[in-house]
Amino acid sequence: MGKVSDLYRQRVAAGKLRPDPAQEAVLPQMDRVLDEMASTPAPKRSAWRAFLGVGNPQSPPGARGLYLWGGVGRGKSMLMDLMAEAAGDISCRRVHFHAFMQDIQAGLEAARKRGEQDTVRPVAEAVARETRLLCFDEMQITDIADAMIVGRLFQVLFDQGVVVVTTSNRVPEDLYKHGLNRQLFLPFIDLIRQRMEVVCLDSQTDYRQNRAAGGQVWFTPANADAKAAIDAIWADLTGSAAPEPCRIEVKGRQVELAACSGRVARSSFWDLCGRPLGPADYLAVADALDVLMIDGVPRLSASNYNEAKRFVTLIDALYEAHVRLIASAADEPEQLYNEGEGSFEFERTASRLREMQDGAWGTRD
Structure with a gap:
């Protein structure tokens, strides 16, 4: 396992990145997550519990995650790539939030067909067995089906010792804004604040706008x-x-x-x-x-x-x-x-x- 800050400085020294004070300001928080994970033993998973379909006991609180938000084109996705690379031997999944929720919805449907009473827990525990660090890009919630299950889903993931790092264009309080039955979604915002450090990437530069234009498309x-x-x-x-x-x-x-x-x-x-x-x-x-x-x-x-x-x-x-x-x-x-x-x-x-x-x-x- 390495440090995100070290990888960032290596890219800058190689001319692959331009130094950006706003990006540099969030690097200590990203390093903190990995340092805390390194000092916290991975939760033990019971093979017998998995075989019998019995949930794993709740793990002790682990590292506090990170919710990195800011305007478009500020380098959030690039920093998330560095986070996944620096994770080293920590079991890490780097995935777009849309794709992850598609997998979850498919798992819930399979659990319903099996006649599970609690469909969320087995799906979340299956994720936790494979992943200690979830790196999401572009968390945004516009679908009511996702909005109604994310609170329960993430609570189980956190209880199982999974650490979440995510990027978003919105502060947590603006997620699913004006969505149907939004009052049922509000506990998820509280959960984000409890289990993740919320940090704004306040760069004044939109790197996507500054890329050189290619052939017209x-x-x-x-x-x-x-x-x-x-x-x-x-x-x-x-x-x-x-x-x-x-x-x-x-x-x-x-x-x-x-x-x-x-x-x-x-x-x-x-x-x-x-x-x-x-x-x-x-x-x-x-x-x-x-x-x-x-x-x-x-x-x-x-x-x-x-x-x-x-x-x-x-x-x-x-x-x-x-x-x-x-x-x-x-x-x-x-x-x-x-x-x-x-x-x-x-x-x-x-x-x-x-x-x-x-x-x-x-x-x-």
């Missing part, structure tokens, strides 16, 4: 010229192959994309975001592709809130999988969603869309 407005430009990119990437529909299996269902050639696909905004698709569907799409082209991203507002929410989830999935995005849209990312419910959350999406335009940002290795 975002075309606005979404007119005939934009269509012709994307047609030309399609021809170049696929050797002018005739597009064929493809179907991606997701939990016994199929998500259809109208135009595919190898790991390149093309779809209209409405085919991807106008249908009732969810995070699992978009994660499967991202896993199946290296390049996705989207035609006709409209202006987003309260009038198409559901479609906008799906678009945000889709971009998260593409971003995490390093899928190259080529799109035509009504406006630049920062101007797509300027007011109304969801506009705050879209700032992160706009920042990611801007970053994904960089020529150095692309498909997975």
Whole structure:
């Protein structure tokens, strides 16, 4: 196990990072988490209890976690990568919050089918058996199904000795803001404050905005010229192959994309975001592709809130999988969603869309 601060300084010395006082200010908190974990023995897991389906006894309080919040593009994800790297032999899982909650919901469904009375505990204990340190990127809660179980889920994880470090664009009190039955969610905010140190990354620099622009991949407005430009990119990437529909299996269902050639696909905004698709569907799409082209991203507002929410989830999935995005849209990312419910959350999406335009940002290795 190492120190996050050491890795950070090594990257700065190598010219891979620029020193940032706001980032440097949170490094001691990240080091503290790992130091406290190193001085706290890992909780013992009973194989017999697991075999018999009996919950493990509560572990003594371990290291206090970390909730790192701040504006988009301030380096939170980079710091989370360093945290996971510095963890060394500590069993660590670095995962996007969306993807983690998809796994949890799948586990809850399996527990329900087994007839479990308490579906959350066995799922949480299964996570705890494999992981001591959970590193979440981009904690945000907009789904009521997630909102109603996170308090119980994290309480069991904490009781089992799991330490959580997460990033977010929002202070805890603003999570699930204006959500349905939010009063039932409020104990989770109290739990965050009890078990995690809440720290603001107050950098004045948005590193995503400062990346060098690459070849054009975002075309606005979404007119005939934009269509012709994307047609030309399609021809170049696929050797002018005739597009064929493809179907991606997701939990016994199929998500259809109208135009595919190898790991390149093309779809209209409405085919991807106008249908009732969810995070699992978009994660499967991202896993199946290296390049996705989207035609006709409209202006987003309260009038198409559901479609906008799906678009945000889709971009998260593409971003995490390093899928190259080529799109035509009504406006630049920062101007797509300027007011109304969801506009705050879209700032992160706009920042990611801007970053994904960089020529150095692309498909997975």
